[in-house]
Structure formats: structure tokens, C-alpha cells
Amino acid sequence: MSRLAPHPVLSVALVLMWLFLTRFSLGHLVLGSVIALTAGWAVEHLHPSRPRFRRWIAVPRLISIVMRDILRSNIGVARIVLLGPDHPAYNSGFIDLELRLRDPNAIAVLALIVTATPGTSWVEYERHEGRLLLHVLDLKSDDDWQSLIHDRYEALLMEIFE
Amino acid sequence: MRHLEQLPPWAAIIIALCVAIGASMTLLGGLGVVRLKSFYQRLHAQTLAYSAGTLLTIIASMLMFSLLESRTVLHELIIGVFVIVTTPVTTLMLSRAALRRDRDAKLGHDEIVPPQRRAGPAKPDPASATPPIPAAAAPDRPDR
Numbered sequence: 413m414s415r416l417a418p419h420p421v422l423s424v425a426l427v428l429m430w431l432f433l434t435r436f437s438l439g440h441l442v443l444g445s446v447i448a449l450t451a452g453w454a455v456e457h458l459h460p461s462r463p464r465f466r467r468w469i470a471v472p473r474l475i476s477i478v479m480r481d482i483l484r485s486n487i488g489v490a491r492i493v494l495l496g497p498d499h500p501a502y503n504s505g506f507i508d509l510e511l512r513l514r515d516p517n518a519i520a521v522l523a524l525i526v527t528a529t530p531g532t533s534w535v536e537y538e539r540h541e542g543r544l545l546l547h548v549l550d551l552k553s554d555d556d557w558q559s560l561i562h563d564r565y566e567a568l569l570m571e572i573f574e
Numbered sequence: 575m576r577h578l579e580q581l582p583p584w585a586a587i588i589i590a591l592c593v594a595i596g597a598s599m600t601l602l603g604g605l606g607v608v609r610l611k612s613f614y615q616r617l618h619a620q621t622l623a624y625s626a627g628t629l630l631t632i633i634a635s636m637l638m639f640s641l642l643e644s645r646t647v648l649h650e651l652i653i654g655v656f657v658i659v660t661t662p663v664t665t666l667m668l669s670r671a672a673l674r675r676d677r678d679a680k681l682g683h684d685e686i687v688p689p690q691r692r693a694g695p696a697k698p699d700p701a702s703a704t705p706p707i708p709a710a711a712a713p714d715r716p717d718r
Binding site: 429432433482483486489490492493494496504506508523524527528529530531532533534535536545547549 | 629
């Protein structure tokens with residue numbers, strides 16, 4: 413089983429997706445299964461680190477926090493775009509902060525969150541020291557981004573993945 | 575607008591609002607790409623189109639077609655997941671390329687960029703514009 417389907421969860425998800433996107437029939441089931449097994453086999457050759465979910469309970473909490481932040485920052489960035497680039501009320505800049513997360517999958521999720529939130533974008537991550545370089549569109553000097561990122565996302569991600 | 579007429583008014587209003595706001599956010603994102611000055615600022619503008627624009631359009635489409643045809647609404651969810659997962663890949667690649675360009679002082683700056691952090695006691699030299707290979711790995715690159 414493990415040689416035929418090295419990533420069973422991924423393969424099953426792919427088969428289900430294939431059946432949802434096409435109409436259910438035996439032919440599509442066979443075709444989808446072949447594609448899913450090939451994909452699982454290809455992923456196995458990339459040697460990803462397997463995600464381990466420690467606590468599922470924190471996932472909905474993280475999603476609700478992220479959705480709220482995305483909504484809020486969408487309004488903020490829309491305002492800035494409308495005000496124009498020369499408005500003195502905001503200035504953009506880089507933020508250098510330290511991540512305590514080490515699990516590559518958790519960091520990938522954090523990158524998804526930061527990128528999906530307008531107003532912050534992930535620029536560079538340095539793995540040896542765990543330094544992360546962010547670019548923030550509306551930079552207020554009194555915001556402590558280090559503890560903001562840590563309290564809002566990193567602590568929850570550590571709870572889920574590590 | 576033939577579809578909207580077949581729906582109950584409350585649903586039509588919600589769907590129309592979602593589509594209108596989503597489309598306006600996408601337009602604002604495009605406007606931001608034109609208006610904002612530096613590359614890093616423009617990175618934020620496109621996120622506007624990608625997060626709010628995609629999300630609201632997907633919600634509207636799911637609502638409309640699940641009410642009209644009572645089919646599964648998973649198509650749009652799959653589109654949404656793929657958009658969310660794949661956009662950071664290109665965004666990251668672009669921002670890293672811009673950062674490398676801006677650190678190379680010969681090519682001119684968009685914005686003052688922080689200097690590169692180097693792991694270990696390596697000295698800055700002309701080759702420092704090239705990040706060391708392990709540091710250049712994308713965040714989702716696994717440890718071997």
C-alpha cells in the first residue's frame with residue numbers, strides 16, 4: 413500500500429476532486445485514480461516533510477482570526493489606494509522580525525496568511541536564524557509587529573503543527 | 575441578468591452586492607498597481623484583487639448556482655483554494671527578485687531595502703548580491 417500510494421490522503425483528495433469536477437462515472441473514477449496515484453508518487457519523490465497536525469481544535473480559531481484580519485486590512489488598503497501614494501497619513505516600510513516557528517509546513521501556512529492579507533507581504537525568510545523580512549504598506553511606528561505576528565498567528569500555528 | 579430574475583429577491587440582492595463589491599475591489603487593486611509608487615507597495619495592491627475580489631466573486635457564484643441548480647458548490651471552493659495556495663508562490667518569487675535587484679546598488683532603487691542578513695561570518699563581497707543557497711530556499715522547502 414505504501415509503495416503504491418505513498419500519500420494516501422493526498423491521493424484520495426485528488427480522486428474526490430476529480431469526481432467533483434467531472435461527472436461521476438466509472439471511466440472518470442479510473443482516470444482520476446490513475447492521476448491521483450501518479451501525483452502521490454511524484455510528490456513522494458520531492459521528499460516533502462510530512463505535516464503533523466497536533467491539535468485540530470486551533471484550526472477554526474486561526475481561520476476566523478485570519479478572515480477577520482483579511483477583511484479589515486482589505487478596507488485599510490483600499491483606503492490607501494484611494495487616498496493616493498502621496499498622502500502623508502501612511503508610510504510603507506520593511507519590518508525585520510524573528511520567527512520561532514521551525515516546521516516548514518507551518519511556515520508555509522504563515523506565508524499564505526501574510527500574503528493573503530493586503531497590507532503585509534512576505535519578502536524574505538532566512539532559515540538559519542529564523543529571520544523574516546516583511547513589507548508593510550501602512551507602517552505605524554507604535555505597532556509592535558514582532559509580538560503582533562507572534563500572538564495572532566505564530567502561537568496558534570505552533571499549537572497546530574509543533 | 576436572466577439568472578437573477580429567477581431568484582428570490584433577498585438572494586439576488588446579496589449576490590449582486592457580493593459581485594459589485596468584489597469587482598470594485600479588483601478594480602481598486604488594478605488602480606493601486608498604477609497609482610502606488612514603489613514595487614513593494616504595488617505588491618499590496620494586487621493582493622486586494624486576489625483576496626477580496628476572488629473571495630466575494632466565489633461566494634456570489636456559489637450562492638447563485640447552488641440556489642438555481644442545486645448542484646454541488648465545490649467547483650468554486652476548489653478554485654478559491656488553488657488561487658490562495660498558488661498566488662504566494664509567484665508573489666514571493668517577484669518580491670525576492672526585486673529585493674535582489676534593489677540590493678545590487680548598481681541597478682537603482684525603488685525603496686530603501688534592508689541589507690542582507692548572512693548566516694555565519696561571511697564577509698560582504700560583490701557576490702553577496704547572490705543569496706547563499708540554503709537561505710534562498712523558499713519557506714515551504716523542507717529540511718532534508
